[in-house]
Amino acid sequence: MIFEGISRLENRSQKAFFIEKIDIMTRIIEEFCSLNNYSLDDYSINYFKIEIELVEIGIIVKSEDFDLLKGLLQRKFKSFCRALNFYIINKELTNFVLDKFYNNYRASQQRLAIEDFNAPTLIDFFAGAGGLSLGFIQEGFRVKLANDVEDVCVETYKLNHPDLNTSRIIKDDIRNVVESLDNLIKFNKEIDLVIGGPPCQGFSSANQQRIIDDPRNELYKYYIKAIAIIKPKFVVMENVKGMLKVADQVVEDFNNVNIIKNGKNVSYNVAYNVFNSHDFSVAQNRKRLIYIGIRSDIQETQNISPEQIIEEIKNSTNTNQRFDLKDALELIKPLDATRIKNMTENDSEESGKKVDKNIYFNKTNEYLRKINNGSNSYVVFNHKARYCSDVNYEIYKRLDQGEDSTSDKIADIMPYAHRNHVFKDKYFKLIENKPSRTITAHMKMDCHSHIHPTQVRSLTPREAARVQSFPDDYIFLGAYLKTYMQIGNAVPPLMSRGIAKVIKKYI
Template identity: 35%
Template structure:
């Protein structure tokens, strides 16, 4: 029997959330905005952890960056079983993505024995210990067709050891969602796996799309100040001009509802709005490319790479359309994300806007690592859409538990 969700009294506590493989905190932020108390984030990337600590300063646990396997005693985190209501996270996806698989094959590596295939087992170790009411895993949509997917689902549902009677067991739902359907100005498809503890009899339905007309790049970034591109020599030197990550004044008042959502009333300046430098040949190509243009379409005399191999090495965004998927490759270059109207690639803040990070969320890392953090993130608005129905279920669960614990006077 599915437990009915009833209106929740105001004194019910906020659902508690721990984010493992947390990255910069895109999923953390979505769950916080949906009404959760964030207990902490765990990740081995020091830039991610520093950024997470900066943006979630009230967390009860603040682990140093390190492999999740190094946390051998989960009790040391300071939470007892049952004190974490929702466990969320995104185990590394390189071995599940098309790009990652292709790169590993080119390097002659054995994909099936790569240890990153099995880091989801660390997630299950946390489930075994804390027994949260819900969990959420986010990953690339290609995981659905990966050889390990059926095993992963079975392990999440039943535990790694069928003889382990302490594993609570989870009912599993999974679905590929497109971020642009949920107010994110980016056509990004990702797989979400949601588990609900079997003994709770709670329900879960994936949220219906809430955006009829996708948010465009222009609607997302049109109020941000213009940037002058910096020119590097064709052969990069060890040092060169750098963009300044100083506070910059907005170009205008918000020009769209999305820009209003990204900005707080008290904010007068914006951080992380700086971009890469490019050599003069690249800048010339950027200038002549139409919106939506690709490398294969530029004049042959300007091509320095094979357009059979790198047909979309350069891509210029559309002002009137949502962005295509942002990736961590932005840390290498941003040639696939050329600004629609300015002769440069997009800035860190523009990338963050396209991921639906609000402007008060500041990335604390070198510029290249900022791009990596943004590209690897779960869009907060998409995470919030997933979180809202879960929060309602958890609060309803505690409401029932509270009523059952009250003495009867009849």
């Protein structure tokens, strides 16, 4: 469940995420009221009803916990109570905007998922913030287990996937998870699919070693071990385009998996292809190497090869609508970058807020309709412009769309001019009438490579998430800079969805 109960919090990290989620709940209601001209002060607070509601949410377990909550939240306590009091009275009016935070609601969604006997099932390793899972979920798949080692990714995944019990979202090293896999999957029917993108840090063009033998790629080896234990019908593995040079070695490693299924010796036949997310209607050029694997007995009975599936995925993109960066950046509040150091985490009307009212509520375009599945949100999450120094502000202002660090316009103030041969793309102003360049996790370090095409600032996390095709109601938890990491490492959900749609036909 998303709240474990305040009395069960054991460490500072758990308390920080606990408070963050309560802050978000408070802000959602405050911004809803601001958008619709309601006043929280018009409602007297009923603490008896609030206590009952807190139990339903899962924030407290018993009455004595109420004082614990007050002590933990301190000055935030009254604001939270005011917001929750309004929500209790006006749930239907708000279209139940806080549902995903409620343990009782999540339990009902999980029961429905369990009872959906015909839905194809999957396990997601290296799940990150959940982009790859999300695309498959949107095509009707049910996640039975997800795993990542980053606490912030796990918390984000938990919040945004209410139909999966949080006990099935494992924060741990895959090496430990593999050791426990038999117990973790014993209550599930046959798993149809395993997905994931194991990191392969040991790969480089100069490294002629077999990728599986490089000690830095031990995680990749454990991904293969997990496949051998789970024995799924299909495998989807995603990685960077640079791995293409060793792709045949990866195919060989899957071919060498030798398992017994239904009394027969089986292995995995694998094919691969470099796909561009832009072909899946994502407003971004993002090339990724996708492996499709089929268990050999399934290949025989279904009379389908991984090469055929890849060809079918390719063909399915031919009629997809293509979108440019401007489609992702439309209908979102203009912002000014904060110019004061160490203020990025602070909310303001000028530089943005972690939770803000959607001033374009009920307005949309074709791209936003597609990534939001036709829904609309009262609030916007993670739309905050990061700090910009005076020098960088001047650089951002001078550059025209498509210009980079080598532009003569910034030669006199370019701080890395002596290394332009290395840092040509250190600064780059995005082009609005083309698909965005690849959104990367490096944006957590700086966003000079992703300067907004028409405003003097870099892309916000929400804008980057839109470019990645995440829905607007997908909330990224954690510190501001870590939101860029989560978004940049993700597989675009629209791309994942296009792959899922084809594979689902053969399950």
